[in-house]
Amino acid sequence: MESKTAGQILKEKRVERGWTIDDAEQATRIKKRYIIALEDDDYDDIPGDFYVRAYIKQYSDRLGTDYSPLINYYETGELIGDKDESEPSFEGQLEYDNNIDNNTKVSDQDNNNPINNIRNHLPIILLSGTALLILIGVSAIVFFNRPKTSLPTVTSSSSSLVSKEESQKEEPKEEKKEEKPKEEVKTKLEASVEGSDMQVKATNAPNPLNIEISVSNGVESWISVTNSDQENGLVLNSSKNSVTAKLSDNAPNAVITLGVVQGVSIKVDGQELDMSKLADQMTGTVSLNINYKN
Secondary structure, eight states: OOBBBBHHHHHHHHHHHHHHHHHHHHHHHHOOOHHHHTTTTTTGEEESSOOOHHHHHHHHHHHHHHHHEEEEHHOOOOBBBBBGOOOOOHHHHTTTTHHHEEEEEHHHHHHHOHHHHHHHHHHHHHHHHHHHHHHHHHHHHHHOOOOOOOOOOHHHHHHHHHHHHHHHHHHHHHHHHHHHHSSSSOOOEEEEEEEEEEEEEEEESSSSSSSEEEEEETTEEEEEEBBBBBTOEEEEESSSEEEEEEBBBOEEEEEEEEEOOTTTTEETEEEEGGGGGGGTSEEEEEEEEEEEOO
């Protein structure tokens, strides 16, 4: 039975999948030089113990191999035998290879679902119906309050003046009715959690979509957001405890990578995600699939 280092196991798992270093970087959002350092067991090239542990966890999850013997090797230098290696999980085996296909299928299913189509057009139908009722109401008011031109008396003038004043008083009420449908449109968020990954479907989102990320006092976490102006990543701590990532125009999806999960808050279009389901994870990701407003 051959004993191996953590780096040798990571490299073998990557090669078994047929991944290049570039493929691994895309799947994990870890920079190539840190992936090479992990595979070479060169931990001095990684900035600190916190990031070594986080990167080993994130890389092993994506490769579908057990995290425990790898971190044990990092801590003790004890080589890993074949019996210590776990079989790749079904989730890890499929997550990267099917990521693009799954996103495309979900998007196509949503677009072809009659119920979703009705929901997408419901605000337009309500707005059109409200506008039609307003038009009928205003026409009726004007018709029944027309001044009688055949009797140009003082009384008729007074009645006309009263009618105009009543019409003017009623106009703001009609305008308020028109404004109500515009205020009810909000982004709908549906979230589910699998392991260290939270899947979030955002429906009726504004374009571009803003994502706010913040950390609590005393918490430090490295974060990055794909398809945004924060794609290269940054560290949030007590000096800089929040950042707003603006997604690219019509970006269909985005992946938020968190070096630390506990103490991190995420808001999508001003609505806060429930991070409690990821609280027991050291690191994590939030994968967004986005459908924009029509």
